Amino acid sequence: xxxxxxxxxxxxxxxxxxxxxxxxxxxxxxxxxxxxxxxxxxxxxxxxxxxxxxxxxxxxxxxxxxxxxxxxxxxxxxxxxxxxxxxxxxxxxxxxxxxxxxxxxxxxxxxxxxxxxxxxxxxx
Amino acid sequence: xxxxxxxxxxxxxxxxxxxxxxxxxxxxxxxxxxxxxxxxxxxxxxxxxxxxxxxxxxxxxxxxxxxxxxxxxxxxxxxxxxxxxxxxxxxxxxxxxxxxxxxxxxxxxxxxxxxxxxxxxxxxxxxxxxxxxxxxxxxxxxxxxxxxxxxxxxxxxxxxxxxxxxxxxxxxxxxxxxxxxxxxxxxxxxxxxxxxxxxxxxxxxxxxxxxxxxxxxxxxxxxxxxxxxxxxxxxxxxxxxxxxxxxxxxxxxxxxxxxxxxxxxxxxxxxxxxxxxxxxxxxxxxxxxxxxxxxxxxxxxxxxxxxxxxxxxxxxxxxxxxxxxxxxxxxxxxxxxxxxxxxxxxxxxxxxxxxxxxxxxxxxxxxxxxxxxxxxx
Numbered sequence: 001x002x003x004x005x006x007x008x009x010x011x012x013x014x015x016x017x018x019x020x021x022x023x024x025x026x027x028x029x030x031x032x033x034x035x036x037x038x039x040x041x042x043x044x045x046x047x048x049x050x051x052x053x054x055x056x057x058x059x060x061x062x063x064x065x066x067x068x069x070x071x072x073x074x075x076x077x078x079x080x081x082x083x084x085x086x087x088x089x090x091x092x093x094x095x096x097x098x099x100x101x102x103x104x105x106x107x108x109x110x111x112x113x114x115x116x117x118x119x120x121x122x123x124x
Numbered sequence: 125x126x127x128x129x130x131x132x133x134x135x136x137x138x139x140x141x142x143x144x145x146x147x148x149x150x151x152x153x154x155x156x157x158x159x160x161x162x163x164x165x166x167x168x169x170x171x172x173x174x175x176x177x178x179x180x181x182x183x184x185x186x187x188x189x190x191x192x193x194x195x196x197x198x199x200x201x202x203x204x205x206x207x208x209x210x211x212x213x214x215x216x217x218x219x220x221x222x223x224x225x226x227x228x229x230x231x232x233x234x235x236x237x238x239x240x241x242x243x244x245x246x247x248x249x250x251x252x253x254x255x256x257x258x259x260x261x262x263x264x265x266x267x268x269x270x271x272x273x274x275x276x277x278x279x280x281x282x283x284x285x286x287x288x289x290x291x292x293x294x295x296x297x298x299x300x301x302x303x304x305x306x307x308x309x310x311x312x313x314x315x316x317x318x319x320x321x322x323x324x325x326x327x328x329x330x331x332x333x334x335x336x337x338x339x340x341x342x343x344x345x346x347x348x349x350x351x352x353x354x355x356x357x358x359x360x361x362x363x364x365x366x367x368x369x370x371x372x373x374x375x376x377x378x379x380x381x382x383x384x385x386x387x388x389x390x391x392x393x394x395x396x397x398x399x400x401x402x403x404x405x406x407x408x409x410x411x412x413x414x415x416x417x418x419x420x421x422x423x424x425x426x427x428x429x430x431x432x433x434x435x436x437x438x439x440x441x442x443x444x445x446x447x448x449x450x451x452x453x454x455x456x457x458x459x460x461x462x463x464x465x466x467x468x469x470x471x472x473x474x475x476x477x478x479x480x481x482x483x484x485x486x487x488x489x490x491x492x493x494x495x496x497x498x499x500x501x
Contacts, residue, residue, distance in 0.1 A: 010272060010276060012276040012280060013272075013275065013276050013279065015280075016276070016279035016280050016282075016283050017279070019283055019288060019289065020279075020283055020286075020288065023288045083268055083271035083272055083275060084268065085271075085315075085318065103271075104271065104272075104275035104278075104279075105271045105274050105275040105278060105311045105314070105315070106311070106315065108278075108279075108282055109278075109279040109282050109283065110282065110286070
């Protein structure tokens with residue numbers, strides 16, 4: 001069964017994501033900041049990461065950077081979920097290797113779940 | 125004292141005492157007048173400047189680069205046109221500090237209209253620009269912070285409505301749907317606000333491409349077709365017969381036309397018609413969106429493009445509008461070198477026309493590849 005790591009510092013968003021993703025039968029692991037996210041990746045490599053950008057301790061950009069630097073983690077697909085919506089942030093995250101970028105308030109959660117399923121089926 | 129002489133003296137005294145900086149440059153580019161406000165603003169004394177060529181005496185530029193700018197003076201000298209300073213304009217002081225200014229260069233002419241030189245008038249706007257920056261930062265932060273709880277409400281209600289947590293009865297579903305719709309309205313408002321802040325702050329770079337006018341019209345039409353259908357409107361589009369190609373920023377053009385079409389849909393009654401057309405006329409293309417909807421009262425026309433402004437009849441029909449659509453459309457049209465005009469009769473309908481150059485000016489190097497669109501899943 002695929003394992004998804006959800007990285008999000010807002011408890012209510014974390015819960016909504018967890019409920020929706022586990023409802024599809026995936027294993028869900030949770031992290032509330034960037035440091036914790038990397039600890040979780042180290043402990044058990046996920047098949048996909050949903051990553052917030054603005055978080056305490058270590059932000060999502062720093063996490064992306066560490067993921068791409070590590071040859072073992074480099075290929076883990078990452079979907080960025082953030083309310084930063086400027087072209088600059090979007091471009092930066094995509095250039096740093098994120099598979100996709102969702103501005104949270106602009107997309108239904110079902111779309112995020114669909115994207116997760118799509119990528120895990122081998123889509124881009 | 126002779127009256128004429130007295131007047132002459134006064135004029136010079138007035139000129140030197142004006143609160144805004146004033147510099148006069150003759151046709152050869154030599155600085156002939158520099159008033160006291162200009163001295164204070166630049167830190168140079170008139171003695172240091174007068175008689176020198178303006179290029180050796182003064183330096184203008186913009187806040188974000190170190191480039192020197194004299195184009196506004198040169199254009200006025202060459203063409204006799206009046207030129208307003210571009211946004212974010214600065215003058216360099218004697219010590220090399222940048223002072224934000226606003227102002228203009230205008231031709232000086234004798235009684236027969238013969239050009240004698242250029243008068244440059246400018247004013248220190250340090251405080252205004254600081255205030256503007258604070259406003260933009262505050263609004264941008266506030267909007268980002270608003271988005272987080274709003275997306276929380278959105279996703280949690282979606283989860284409830286999908287009955288992933290448990291089944292709901294009909295009334296509960298309806299209540300949740302109402303909450304959801306209110307929240308979506310709030311999200312849209314925050315989104316529109318952010319777009320405007322971003323436009324005013326960053327000025328997105330143009331991405332100019334060649335494309336077929338007819339195909340582009342079809343794309344705009346398709347984008348709004350369903351919404352028009354849902355509103356009970358007959359929506360048609362017409363393209364010129366020949367395969368006309370235009371060179372412009374397709375995304376910006378579409379953003380403008382989306383506003384005009386969505387307004388036509390929002391402010392028409394069921395059974396109404398909307399006609400969307402484009403014609404190429406020489407170096408320009410004119411798009412028009414004509415409806416037979418509620419129209420715009422005559423006295424409201426002047427305010428139509430102001431930020432947050434909404435005509436009373438529009439507000440009565442669609443309370444949730446933000447008043448940012450036409451403001452944004454006009455702003456974007458300006459970036460394309462275009463204009464939007466409107467003809468309207470209250471209760472009979474409105475026609476909005478966007479006229480834009482078919483060919484955009486060549487782009488400065490390195491700006492053509494900016495990413496502007498949010499990727500879609």
